[in-house]
Amino acid sequence: MFDCIMNGDLRTCRPGQDSCETIQRRWGSTTIIMKGCKQTEACLTDARVQVQLDQRGERQCNGDRTNSVCTCCCDTNRCNLNSRTCRGMQFDCNLPPSVANSRAVCSMGNSPGSACRYQCDADYSIHPFESQILNCLIDGTWDRPAPCCAKICPPYLNRDILTLKQSRNLNSWVEFKAKLVTLYGHFSVQNDSARVGLISYGNRVHNELTIQLSDFIEDRLELLTKISILPYRAGGDQVNTGAVLLSVVEKYFGLNQGDRPLVPNIVIVHADDVSSDDVLEPAETLRNLGFATYAIASSSNNNTEYHQQMSDIAGHPSRLFYESDVTDIGFIEELVLSLCSNVCT
Secondary structure, three states: OHHHHHHOOOOOOOOOOOEEEEEEEEEOOEEEEEEEEEOHHHHHHHHHHHHHHHHOOOOOOOOOOOOOEEEEEEOOOOOOOOOOOOOOOOEOOOOOOOOOOEEEEEOOOOOOOOEEEEEEOOOEEEEOHHHOEEEEOOEOOEOOOOOEEEEOOOOOOOOEEEEEEEOOOHHHHHHHHHHHHHHHOOOOEOOOOEEEEEEEEOOOEOHHHOEOOOOOOOOHHHHHHHHHHOOOOOOOOOOOHHHHHHHHHHHHOOHHHOOOOOOOEEEEEEEOOOOOOOOHHHHHHHHHOOOEEEEEEEOOOOOHHHHHHHHHHHOOHHHEEEEOOOOOOOHHHHHHHHHOOOOOO
16 A cells, blocks of 8 residues: 555546546455546446345455455545555445335435335235335345335235136036126225126027126126026037137227226136137237236046146146046135235236
């Protein structure tokens, strides 16, 4: 350090070089200290990289250890004139992210080490729960994404949900309707909550049994009553689940059919039999359009292709549910939890 002060040149930084950088490099038993000018953003980038490496346990700045490299910056005149060590830099975070229907209380504002706790308004709950506290890290970033405050689910679920049902026989249809009444009995049906539709199909859609999203937008009781009295229609010789999935967007999720453009869409397929057409591509098309796809399969169906199709429709094991027989309702609570698990989107 003495050599640097006595023999080094004091230079004025060029325009754009608004920061002073100190690099302390350890080679064997020798420590070399280099000082110079640097663009502020480049200096901050180097320091942030060092901090991020430290946080991952990949320390670059190791004090007196061999091959240690420490970098730090400052931004006032002659600020690094007498410094011989790098103590690292700390950066303020941006202001805590704004979250609707909540307030944030921070221990130290947006300074490093500050913990900001989000508290939701009455009748709202925080999601995900582990994100209720955000911590400002020393590299100037928050340690996790901000949560959201949503109305408690159930009963509130701000989704447009269309259920597709293929029934093998009358008994399956009757039992399915009871399950659907139980499922949607968990949720409120109104403008700021769920809208629900239903399609019965076999080789084609039974239009006379269709419930559009727009049919019951403020009356859950009337919706559930309508579902419970729908008659059974035989499905024909073939099952065309793929074709029905292809028609979903155009025929059942338009503005005239009750779809709300800013509300996430869900399609639930409950099928008893294997489809004669491809289901994977239509299901992937829906997912690429932002739909969440769910499938409810019968574990008593021994057809391997059927189970592969239901898996393809769901697109992920967490959205695939099984019923042991037509009277099994055990999966409904699991399905409700799944539907309520990602209310931030």
